[in-house]
Amino acid sequence: MNGEVLAGRYRLLTLLGRGGAGEVWQAEDTLLARQVAVKLLRSLDGDPMDAVERFRAEAQSAARLTHPNVVATYDVGTEGDHVFLVMELVQGPDLAKLMRTSGLPTAGLAADIATQGARALDAAHAAGIVHRDVKPANLLLAPDGTLKMTDFGIAKRAGNETTALGVLLGTASYVSPEQIRGEQATPASDWYAFGCVLYELLTGRPPFTGPTADAVMRQHLDAPPPQITRSDVPAELAGLVTHLLAKNPADRPSSADEVAALLSEPANTQVLAFTPGAPAEEPLDIGHWEDEPTTHRAPKRAFPLAKVGIGAAVVLAAISGLLLLREGVTNDTPKAQAVGTPTAPVQKATTAPKATPKPKPTPTPVKTTPTTKPTPQQTQNPQAILIQQLRTLAAQVRATQQNSRSKAPREAAHDLDQAAQALDQGDTESAAQHFYAARRTLYEAQRRHRWQATQQIATLFETISRSLPRPDRGGE
Secondary structure, X not given: OOOOEEOOOEEEEEEEEEOOOOEEEEEEEOOOOEXXXXXXXXOOOOOHXXXXXXXXXXXXXXXXXXXXXXXXXXXXXXXXXXXXXXXXXXXXXXXXXXXXXXXXXXXXXXXXXXXXXXXXXXXXXXXXXXXXXXXXXXXXXXXXXXXXXXXXXXXXXXXXXXXXXXXHHOOHHHOOHHHHOOOOOOHHHHHHHHHHHHHHHHHXXXXXXXXXXXXXXXXXXXXXXXXXXXXXXXXXXXXXXXXXXXXXXXXXXXXXXXXXXXXXXXXXXXXXXXXXOOOOXXXXXXXXXXXXXXXXXOXXXXXXXXHHHHHHHHHHHHHHHXXXXXXXXXXXXXXXXXXXXXXXXXXXXHHOHHHOOOXXXXXXXXXXXXXXXXXXXXXXXXXXXHHHHHHHHHHHHHHOHHHOOOOHHHHXXXXXXXHHHHHHOOXXXXXXXXXXXXXXXXXXXXXXXXXXXXXXXXXXXXXXHXXXXXOOOOOO
C-alpha cells in the first residue's frame, strides 16, 4: 500500500507496525505538509458498520484528550474498504519494542515513565474516559524522553461500557481483577494495568504469566505478584508498583499526585539498626487510646509488652544502683582510699596515733574524680531520646509498607515524622496529636487485617505512649 493516498489527502509512506486492530503507517498530510501516523484497519471483516463505528468511537474518545502525554488525534475517515485514523506521529518506539531491542530500562527511566504515564491517565480520567487497554505496546517513548499514550480503540466513557467486552479486548496480562470478575472497568482498572506495565519494565515479564489466558486471569484474582528483586530499584518505586497491583481497587493510587507522593517518600529520617520481626500468629497490640481505660493500668493484651518495660526498668535500676554505690563509697571513705588496705590502718592506730598520716588525706582532691563521673552519656536529655524513638518508629512503620495492603503505614509514618519534628520544636501537644493519630491509623488497618505490626513496632508504641500525654486527657 506504499504510496496509496487516502481521502485524497494522506499518502502512506512507511509501515510502522501491525497489531490486532490493524496497521500503523507513517504518512504525509499533503494538505498541511506534515508527517502524521495513520492507523488503518486492514479489512472490514464482519459488519463493516461495526468497524466504522468503533473507529469513530476511538476518534471521538482520543480527540477529547489534549495533553502532552497523550497522542493527539487529527482526523478519522473511510476510503473504499478502509477505515483510518490520523494521529500525531511519534518518532520513537513503544515500550514493548524498547524492551525487545534495548533491554530493560534503568530504574530512573522507569520512574520517569511512571510519572508521565500517571499524568496521561489523569487526563483521560478527567475527560471521563477509561482506556481499558494500557500495555507496553500502547505507550510510546519519543526521542526527547516524552511518554505518549495511544490507542484508545477500546476506550469508553466511564460508566457506559459492557464488562464482558472489556475482558475480551483487554490483554490478559494487564487485565484488572474486577474486570475478570465481570465488574465494570473503572479508572482504577487502568491504574492496575499501568502497575503491570511498570512491573514488566523492572523485571522483564508481566507480574503473572501462564500457559493460557485463563491461568493468567486466575493469578490476577488470587496470587500476590512476585517481589521485585533488582538491586538498583529504589524501595519507593517497588512500593508504587505494589500499590498499583492491589487486588482491591480502593487501595490503588488514583491520581498522578498520589503516584508522585509514593515516588518521593521522605528518605531523610534517621534509621537505626532494625531487623523486621517474624509475623505474629495473633495481631500485636499497638494500643488504641479511644478504647483504653482511664487508669494507667495496661490492658491484658499488652501484658507481654509490660514485661518488656519492667525488664528494661530493672536493668536501668541496676545500673543506676551501681553508679550510686560507687559514688557513695568514694564520698564516705576517702581515708580508706588514701591509706590502702583496711587492716594496716587499724594496727597503726593502736600502736602509734602519730602514724596516721594527716597529709595523705590531702589527696582528697581525688574527689575531683567523682565530680566528673556523671558524664553526659549517663544524663541524656529525655526529650532527645523520645525524638529519636519517634524517628526510629517512623522508619520501622515505613519499612512495612511494601508488604501491606493499605496506605496506613505510609500515612502513619508521616504522622510520626511530624510528631518528632513538633517535639523537636518544643510543641508537645502537637507531637502527641500526631503520635496518637498514627496509632489510630495503624490500629484500624490491623483490625481490618490489612497491616501487621512487628514486635519492635508494638514495643516502641508502648514505650512512647508512656511519655507523651494523650490529647484527650491533658497528660493525665
